[in-house]
Amino acid sequence: xxxxxxxxxxxxxxxxxxxxxxxxxxxxxxxxxxxxxxxxxxxxxxxxxxxxxxxxxxxxxxxxxxxxxxxxxxxxxxxxxxxxxxxxxxxxxxxxxxxxxxxxxxxxxxxxxxxxxxxxxxxxxxxxxxxxxxxxxxxxxxxxxxxxxxxxxxxxxxxxxxxxxxxxxxxxxxxxxxxxxxxxxxxxxxxxxxxxxxxxxxxxxxxxxxxxxxxxxxxxxxxxxxxxxxxxxxxxxxxxxxxxxxxxxxxxxxxxxxxxxxxxxxxxxxxxxxxxxxxxxxxxxxxxxxxxxxxxxxxxxxxxxxxxxxxxxxxxxxxxxxxxxxxxxxxxxxxxxxxxxxxxxxxxxxxxxxxxxxxxx
Numbered sequence: 001x002x003x004x005x006x007x008x009x010x011x012x013x014x015x016x017x018x019x020x021x022x023x024x025x026x027x028x029x030x031x032x033x034x035x036x037x038x039x040x041x042x043x044x045x046x047x048x049x050x051x052x053x054x055x056x057x058x059x060x061x062x063x064x065x066x067x068x069x070x071x072x073x074x075x076x077x078x079x080x081x082x083x084x085x086x087x088x089x090x091x092x093x094x095x096x097x098x099x100x101x102x103x104x105x106x107x108x109x110x111x112x113x114x115x116x117x118x119x120x121x122x123x124x125x126x127x128x129x130x131x132x133x134x135x136x137x138x139x140x141x142x143x144x145x146x147x148x149x150x151x152x153x154x155x156x157x158x159x160x161x162x163x164x165x166x167x168x169x170x171x172x173x174x175x176x177x178x179x180x181x182x183x184x185x186x187x188x189x190x191x192x193x194x195x196x197x198x199x200x201x202x203x204x205x206x207x208x209x210x211x212x213x214x215x216x217x218x219x220x221x222x223x224x225x226x227x228x229x230x231x232x233x234x235x236x237x238x239x240x241x242x243x244x245x246x247x248x249x250x251x252x253x254x255x256x257x258x259x260x261x262x263x264x265x266x267x268x269x270x271x272x273x274x275x276x277x278x279x280x281x282x283x284x285x286x287x288x289x290x291x292x293x294x295x296x297x298x299x300x301x302x303x304x305x306x307x308x309x310x311x312x313x314x315x316x317x318x319x320x321x322x323x324x325x326x327x328x329x330x331x332x333x334x335x336x337x338x339x340x341x342x343x344x345x346x347x348x349x350x351x352x353x354x355x356x357x358x359x360x361x
Contacts, residue, residue: 058194076095100121109343137164233289248266252337292304
């Protein structure tokens with residue numbers, strides 16, 4: 001999570017900006033918070049008695065069932081969350097293309113820069129049916145229902161009819177998981193486990209999940225008993241007249257919960273809901289977390305953050321809010337915390353470091 005904190009007006013925030021790098025997920029000079037590293041491409045077993053791969057039957061987020069008799073060799077990732085899952089498992093050489101939602105094509109944190117840009121971008125969302133099929137996939141993995149819904153895109157049933165497996169992840173926007181607030185990274189761990197089984201890399205998936213849990217658990221111990229700042233998560237790039245409230249079904253709610261923060265809209269049982277500024281003022285956040293899309297250039301990311309701050313500080317209807325009076329802001333990159341992926345564990349650490357610098361190293 002690329003973050004910068006404004007430290008004016010609140011002693012708890014002293015020295016935070018100096019500790020948080022603008023170069024990706026890794027922290028420098030602050031101790032702790034070692035960024036998760038993605039392994040390089042590794043051998044994936046084939047379906048043979050010698051290779052040890054056994055057929056796998058899996059049911060995904062929307063109840064779609066697929067049978068894998070061999071590990072997939074030609075995968076299309078329909079968004080960066082899905083792509084991150086594959087890259088962190090060292091499966092980049094199996095990905096023949098991905099579909100970007102980003103303002104800039106091919107945006108990756110530092111530890112994925114060696115492999116992420118090598119994956120071809122098929123299209124900007126949505127990808128047309130003929131483009132997807134033209135890539136010759138044997139597996140299509142996606143985080144959102146919209147990736148498979150629409151007149152111009154291929155549905156999961158159509159893919160199945162063509163002999164192509166598909167998988168809707170549990171870790172981002174999964175409707176079947178929407179019965180209770182998202183307060184943990186369990187859905188990310190579930191996807192890692194499932195993909196480990198699909199590709200025959202269970203040990204690799206287990207190791208990655210263990211490292212994530214260790215990082216999150218260290219934060220939990222550090223912030224236990226600490227006051228939880230009230231935070232408004234403001235998606236500036238999606239702003240138009242009225243803001244979105246990020247409810248308790250959005251992944252950032254889990255990041256907030258684990259980092260020792262209180263999402264001021266954590267009582268809304270949705271991922272997002274349009275609200276008026278008067279509702280934000282009524283909830284009086286102590287901190288505003290400004291969320292922007294990754295532009296792949298730290299200078300451009302910083303400029304977008306500053307643009308958002310100028311807007312907020314110059315917007316009279318919210319001038320009485322505690323966060324505005326104290327000029328307390330944190331910059332979050334959408335791809336790090338708002339979509340489910342292995343990047344979330346570092347996002348938890350970095351947000352907790354900004355909010356609790358006296359407890360989290």
